[in-house]
Amino acid sequence: MDSALSDPHNGSAEADGPTNSTTRPPSTPEGIALAYGSLLLMALLPIFFGALRSVRCARGKNASDMPETITSRDAARFPIIASCTLLGLYLFFKIFSQEYINLLLSMYFFVLGILALSHTISPFMNKFFPATFPNRQYQLLFTQGSGENKEEIINYEFDTKDLVCLGLSSIVGVWYLLRKHWIANNLFGLAFSLNGVELLHLNNVSTGCILLGGLFIYDVFWVFGTNVMVTVAKSFEAPIKLVFPQDLLEKGLEANNFAMLGLGDVVIPGIFIALLLRFDISLKKNTHTYFYTSFAAYIFGLGLTIFIMHIFKHAQPALLYLVPACIGFPVLVALAKGEVTEMFSYEESNPKDPAAVTESKGTEASASKGLEKKEK
Numbered sequence: 001m002d003s004a005l006s007d008p009h010n011g012s013a014e015a016d017g018p019t020n021s022t023t024r025p026p027s028t029p030e031g032i033a034l035a036y037g038s039l040l041l042m043a044l045l046p047i048f049f050g051a052l053r054s055v056r057c058a059r060g061k062n063a064s065d066m067p068e069t070i071t072s073r074d075a076a077r078f079p080i081i082a083s084c085t086l087l088g089l090y091l092f093f094k095i096f097s098q099e100y101i102n103l104l105l106s107m108y109f110f111v112l113g114i115l116a117l118s119h120t121i122s123p124f125m126n127k128f129f130p131a132t133f134p135n136r137q138y139q140l141l142f143t144q145g146s147g148e149n150k151e152e153i154i155n156y157e158f159d160t161k162d163l164v165c166l167g168l169s170s171i172v173g174v175w176y177l178l179r180k181h182w183i184a185n186n187l188f189g190l191a192f193s194l195n196g197v198e199l200l201h202l203n204n205v206s207t208g209c210i211l212l213g214g215l216f217i218y219d220v221f222w223v224f225g226t227n228v229m230v231t232v233a234k235s236f237e238a239p240i241k242l243v244f245p246q247d248l249l250e251k252g253l254e255a256n257n258f259a260m261l262g263l264g265d266v267v268i269p270g271i272f273i274a275l276l277l278r279f280d281i282s283l284k285k286n287t288h289t290y291f292y293t294s295f296a297a298y299i300f301g302l303g304l305t306i307f308i309m310h311i312f313k314h315a316q317p318a319l320l321y322l323v324p325a326c327i328g329f330p331v332l333v334a335l336a337k338g339e340v341t342e343m344f345s346y347e348e349s350n351p352k353d354p355a356a357v358t359e360s361k362g363t364e365a366s367a368s369k370g371l372e373k374k375e376k
Contacts, residue, residue, distance in 0.1 A: 027246035027257060035259040036306045038244040043266045043302060044295075046190055050197025051274035051291065053123075055281065057198050067201040069348065070271075075202075075211035079218040082264075090228045093235045102237040109238045110177050113188035117169040118162070120191040125165050135160045180237060182258065188239035189263055196267035197274050203348045205279070208272040212323045215268055219317035230315050233260060242266070265318040269298055269326045276330055279346045283339075290330045290343075301325035 027035075057067060070078075092101055129135070142154035176184035202208045222229040233241060241262050245255030277291040301322035309316040334340045 028249065031246040031249050032259075032310070034248060035244045035246040039242055039259060039261045040299070040302055040306070042186065042190060042242045042244070043193075043261060044299065046193035046197055046266060047270040047273055047298065048295065050194040050270055051277045053194070053198040054201065054271075054274040055278060067199050069201050069203050070207060070211065071203055072207045072210055075207045076214065078211060079214035082215070083218055083222070086222060086228060086232060089232050089236065093232065098235055102235075105236070105238045106177060106180075109188065109240075110173050113176065113191065113239055114166065114169045114173040116191040116195050117172060117187060118165045120194050121169070122162060122165045125168075126161060129161055129164075133161070176239070181253075182243050182245065182255075183253070185239045186242055186244075189242045192239065193242075193263050193266040193270065196263070197270035200267070200271045201348055202271055202275045204346060205275065205344050208275055209327055212268065212272060212319070212327060215264070216319050216323040219264075219319040223315060223317035229317075233262065261318070265302070265322060268319065269294075269301075269322050272326055273298060275348075278348070279343060282346060283342070289333060289337075293333050294326050294330050297325040297329035298322060300329075 054067070137157065137159050140154060140156040140158070141152070144151045144153055172184055172187050175181060176188060202211065219229075241260045243258040243260045245251070245258055247255040247257045273291065273294045276294050277288060280288045280290050301324070302318060304325075305316050305318045305321045308321070330343070331340070334343045
């Protein structure tokens with residue numbers, strides 16, 4: 001998982017050495033500003049809409065829509081697992097041919113990307129289908145055993161509209177597989193990020209602090225302590241990062257000098273921000289103070305990352321700045337409002353609890369209406 005913003009003067013997917021005669025010319029100030037402004041916007045979109053959808057999700061029948069709850073044990077182990085994965089990828093790229101590894105990864109993310117993008121665009125596409133559209137229901141059921149011992153392994157319900165979304169997503173997938181174009185990469189990256197924020201749920205604020213604190217150390221070590229993360233980020237040809245060309249103004253859509261932001265810097269703070277939105281709703285005060293505070297903190301933290309990177313001309317671990325901001329700002333607000341106890345005692349409801357399902361129906365509408373009013 002890439003988790004570092006790239007150096008604006010060395011942001012391409014192919015790193016050129018300082019003595020290489022093919023070194024690209026420095027990016028213009030306008031190009032740098034456009035690239036990092038675009039990365040900031042692309043990071044904010046999946047967090048905002050993913051948090052909204054996290055309130056509505058996981059109450060349906062489809063297993064794919066059920067949230068994956070992260071416990072404190074999961075949070076404590078995650079930095080270790082991420083470190084082993086990152087180091088393993090680094091060794092693979094050192095030992096084996098980069099071309100074949102990326103080919104295998106491309107096929108893997110081709111399938112995942114199509115499914116993620118289809119799930120992302122489905123709610124938006126439903127608004128464009130006419131009322132007369134012949135929509136049929138389907139069910140994919142896979143069971144194990146028989147009689148009383150029968151157990152459902154897969155029980156997925158979908159309709160014709162979902163198949164249309166899957167077809168459109170497949171076009172993007174083929175485009176990405178054949179061209180590796182940065183726009184196709186970003187479409188998949190945005191879909192992965194939004195799905196992550198929507199479907200990965202922290203069970204409480206303490207778990208979020210453990211997860212962000214552990215990844216804070218992970219990020220700092222692998223970026224400042226070694227060259228592992230930057231090397232993997234530049235060698236790994238998969239939509240695990242958002243990219244934007246710094247030479248777009250000069251070369252148009254064929255630009256190739258990229259600035260990048262790892263999806264970890266979007267999803268990890270994003271699931272914490274989404275948790276605070278659900279905490280806001282649980283207070284039943286018709287306000288979203290903690291959500292907006294943490295959202296503003298994310299903007300501040302990522303902006304500070306870009307500023308520091310531009311000053312020191314070195315790739316930065318974004319979580320170094322995002323974690324203190326995303327945790328510190330909401331805690332300060334809780335201290336000012338005297339709600340620290342409520343914040344840290346808040347627990348996510350069990351999605352299978354009938355009472356939680358009933359309560360969620362009322363909170364979904366209030367969350368959407370409240371946020372829409374504030375945005376206007």
